[in-house]
Amino acid sequence: MTSLHGWRPLALDGALAAVVAAMLSVIVLVTPQAGVLDLAAVLVGSLTLVAWRRAPLVPLLAGTACMLVFSVHAQPGPPAAFPVMVAVFSSVWAGHRLLAAMASLVFLGATLTADLATVTGQSPKDIVQGTILLLGWFLASGVAATVTRHRQAYLEQAEQRAAEAERTREEVARRRAGEERLRIARELHDSLTHSISVIKVQAGVAVHLARKRGEEVPGSLLAIQEASGDAMRELRATLEVLRDPGAPGDPDDAGDSDDTGPLDSRLDRLDDLVDRARSTGLTATVTVSGERHELPPEVDRAAYRIVQEALTNVSRHSGGAAAAVRIDFGGDELVVQVDDDGRACVDAPPVPGVGLLGMRERVTALGGRLRAEPRPEGGFTVRAELPLGEPT
Template sequence: MDADRTHGHGGPPRARRAQGGPPWSRGPEGGPPWSRRAQGGPRWALRWADREPGTGLPWRSTLLLAVFVTVGSGFAARSQPDRESLDALGRALLLLGSALLLLRHRHPVPVVLGVAATTLGYFAAGYPYGPVFLTVAVACFAAIVHGHRRAAWWALGSLWLGHLLLAHWLYRHLPPDGDPPGPWTQELPVAAFVVAILAASELARVRREQWAQQRAERAAAEKRRADEERLRIARELHDVLAHSISVINVQAGVGLALLDSDPEQARTALTTIKAASKEALGEVRQVLATLRAPGEAPRTPAPGLDRLPELVEQAGSAGLTVETVIEGEPVALPPGTDLAAFRIVQEALTNVVRHSGSRTARVVIGHRPGILELRVDDEGPATATDAGGSGHGLAGMRERAAALGGTIEAGTRPDGGFRVRAVLPARPEETP
């Protein structure tokens, strides 16, 4: 129904932002937990991608890493008798480096720099090599994954350069006493370790961004599908109700006007109201049944141009004389095109009933090769009374035509009448 019919033009309705929807139409944020598997990436990766700074402290992983580093360093000290044995200070440095990792998601830059400084102090004190490198790897990994690549590179670069100074120039002034300079060959594994950490962290960052992008794309696709479904349902309900309510409205006015002077004519108007309301209720039930069980096929076929005589009869009961002209050889249309053609004609006749001073209309159904042309004309003029339209009728027709790749033209004719012309692509339906 179109309130702007009286002005000879129609406009698209304002898009409204979705405020919700049924559970099956929700995006990833509203879906059930098991549906997260379909969003791309393993579950642990999705949990990592979902983690934002300030959402909690990783107590379990940090505690496990602290125990492993402390115990592993004790075993490593047994095979390195030339290094200082682990004492209270050494274990405190190991625990400090591990404790800093509690904040690696909230403050990744200070953590990676602090862990690198703590590890360098651990080596400067002459303590044995071992699992202490794992704390550096975890801190660097967290910094890069959270987008702080430069801080991670600076921390690893500083740690490596500091290790070079300690092993080859400052060893004379640091414990253990009498420690010879470190062989240059040991710098190759250290450099390889640094490169491996950077490479693994960058790979994890890239994968995390890919998973986040995939999830955003899936969420956007789900939202588009939900919006399209909501618009389809709105169009269907509008088209189902508009025509029947228009007939009921007109006949109710006739019945009220003739109730005392012509009771028989008033009875006829009430009979028409009963039939129109019954048909509207049946079509509304069909739409609601589709909503309740979206996977089930409709119990009754969707309306098409084969029901055009019924449409003409309903319009006639509202006082409108409709002339129907069929041009060309009719062919079996695809269900979507057939439904759209029926709804467009239905809406055009409804607008004539509501907004035109003319009591006659002409419907032309033109079958062309690969094209279905629809024309609905009335002689006008447009009435200035408020017919109670919603203003979405012409917009709904345009949406139906555009969904099939067709066009709609609606406007005032030079002689003062109004014309709705639709052109829909119509390939004949293939019979099996």
């Protein structure tokens, strides 16, 4: 495309030069006093117009000299001035106003002198009037070039202002987004951190008292204690990212000052995730097929989060249903599927919530496919196909 745009002006300039050369060649042929020298001058002066955009001084100097030779010798009249007017336009447009004015005065003065010295069929008054008319055309050419130059400068300035305004809008948008992130971080900290801390502390106290009395600690209480600790780590990691979006890492990988070790939201913690779901009373099985290998971090996290959200939905909405988790390691993609035998049916599908929307966003960002729908035999299925290459 760039090559076409580069050749198009050159082709137009070549066509202009060819048309002018052909027109003036005809005038040379029908002018009795014109000869071979005049034809050569016309051809050279016309062909210099090919360079009027890229080298405007070439047609101004060389073209004016050639057309001056033709005009003084053959006296063809106004047509000989056309290439000079084009050269004057290009020179003024390029900023060479003084040279353009001098070339115009030299051409008009020499032509006027030659015509007055060899008056044949015209009166001196008519010759002067014709020269004044040509002078008006030269002035119009210079004015048109000046207007074109200023208009081009105005358009360039307008483009620069538009680009600057766009940069300003982007900066304002980034600043507002940063302010909104800080506001969300404050709201999350004020509303959730305290509540989760209370849950964690109370669960820890209950576990401590039960063990102190020699009683068996209920599994659900241990699950609450562990889940509250994980929730606190994730919340603090999320708050760190919201407050400093340029910081390296991911909320899933961030550590915590109160708990040992990072929260590793990856498939190597899948057994812990399923055990925690079982501690709440959910019957869950895990099947891993294919040759297990290292996954891209974003695929690993997305797979973990999809299983986590699916098991959470089964516990909340399926009324004691059993869940089957299947992980299939393939060469090009990772398949994550969670099926349950709960109450969902094809005739009355559940309304998608924020969790399913988050799943879909994760999968779409990785260029994968997600299917979340009731199964024909009853229950619900979530199937995510995650490509292992770069997202498209």
